Amino acid sequence: MSDASPADERVKDISRFRKALIRPELGGMVGTVAVFTFFLLFAFDSGMFNAQGIMNWSVVSAQFVIIAVGACLLMIAGEFDLSVGSMIGFAGMMIAIFGVTLEWPMWSAIMITFVICITFGALNGYIVVRTGLPSFIVTLATLFILRGFTIFIPQTLERKTIIGGIRDVAEGDWLAPVFGGKILGGLFTWMGDAGIIGVFERGTREGQPVVDGIPMLIVWAFALIIFGHILLTRTRFGNWIFASGGDADAARNSGVPVNKVKILMFMFTACCATIFATCQVMEFGSAGADRGLLKEFEAIIAVVIGGALLTGGYGSVIGAALGALIFGVVQQGLFFAGVESSLFRVFLGVILLFAVILNTYIRRIITGER
């Protein structure tokens, strides 16, 4: 048997361009460059690129990243979670109920909230794999159930839908700063003193830098990107995620525990939503029943802009993170540029449509369909 049979003359060498096109992150990379070029040209003087401005859109982008990483891995595993937004509202409310109303120590309120929310995620997953129903419908039900509880519980217990005072309760707690704290404060003070970034010129904070540290929200976003990317591309579990979303039956025939993979991904998505919610209530100091509205769609849009296929089996965490970055930069950038904010929705719709069309085209290249 010849070990080097001649190359098949009908297999055309694919061009570098097409090869690059197959990488799921490409759309996100091009989009990121385009968005930054645009705002550097048209909004450079608006303060968008000074320390405060950068922190502004970084925080917004990081919020999108946290939920996009969860949605991305779940979508690659072949499922959706529409309950992310409600889960954010619900998780925030749980922390407030346990921490403020029931006066539990903050760390235990946060922990019990994680347990409850991840259990709901597992329940979503269990129902989906057990019944074989589309996750779209199952999690749509969860969307309403969780939102209903988020309004009902505080109204029954406190006769209001916004519970404040979380910051006072969290004072001195060991776990709360992991979500609500800031790091590298010393570095920013030094940069302020050295004149690299601006300092407040009057008021009670005179002399302090305008940005006094990196919020833990951003740290969480980076941690989740790194974790998700390594899990997906460098572990056997990552291979199972791709396989479960690519073709669940073929994966099962090869001995991949598809149901387990899917349930775990639902749990991970719920975990990401809870991280988001915890950071948010620590920042605002309050929990509101309307928090997280429409976040599920924003997460899915970021993931799709990042090159993942809605049908599963293909995508990248880096791409989803870039999608989230585009999302955050454009949303805040239009504000800086003084553009009417309703146009953001127009932009969102257009870019979503464009991304989906591009992704379908890319899938044809990969699978060789015509």
Place this chain on the structure above:
Amino acid sequence: MSDPIIQMKNIEKHFGSVIALAGVSVDVFAGECHCLLGDNGAGKSTFIKTMSGVHKPTAGEIIFEGQPMDFADPRDAIAAGIATVHQHLAMIPLMSVSRNFFMGNEPTKKVAGFNFFDHEHANTVTMQEMRAMGINLRGPDQAVGTLSGGERQTVAIARAVHFGAKVLILDEPTSALGVRQTANVLATIDRVRKQGIAVVFITHNVRHAMAVGDRFTVLNRGQTLGTAARGEITPEELQDMMAGGQEMATLEGSLGGTV
């Protein structure tokens, strides 16, 4: 000849009031290609699903390497060395050949206490195996979707062999393929058989069976019509047995012997 690697004795399978298999006996030896022929509804699929652990037989015995076996699920059968290559549902088009090849059997290496997917090893092995099977890949990261149907079957067979299959069940591997691709798959079957693996080749195409088969068993209406070795039977006789004889002969006559 030595003992058969797998013996199926009087296998019966009932689904409620339907008797899908009414006592089928087949034995397969290592290094032979045993063709299982039968028309649609003859019970071929039910029979191989019993062999590969998907169904539990209602009655009858499975003896694998001299031991009576009782498979709880397909994973048991795979662990014992019985691999099934399905016509569809074997490969995931969006994933690379290398990721597909090792799906469910991913090699890992430890880095800093964590287990990581050993892509380097996976890619090297995949390229070697594919070259041995005569498939030219652009690279191990080429998506399976770009391969032809015959190449996908070949990858699936190569994968089963690589992971230590002793009995390879091929469920109609050629039924959706063109002439050239069929020839490639048949050549692969021949190569695998020569490595000493028992091949169970399910088909309803007599010519494909005749091309590689050592022995032929015909199923009809859930029963074994008989087993014949190569040279003991002509393609026409096989065709007749599959179709249930007389009826088909008349039909064939009216079609001018083209079937």
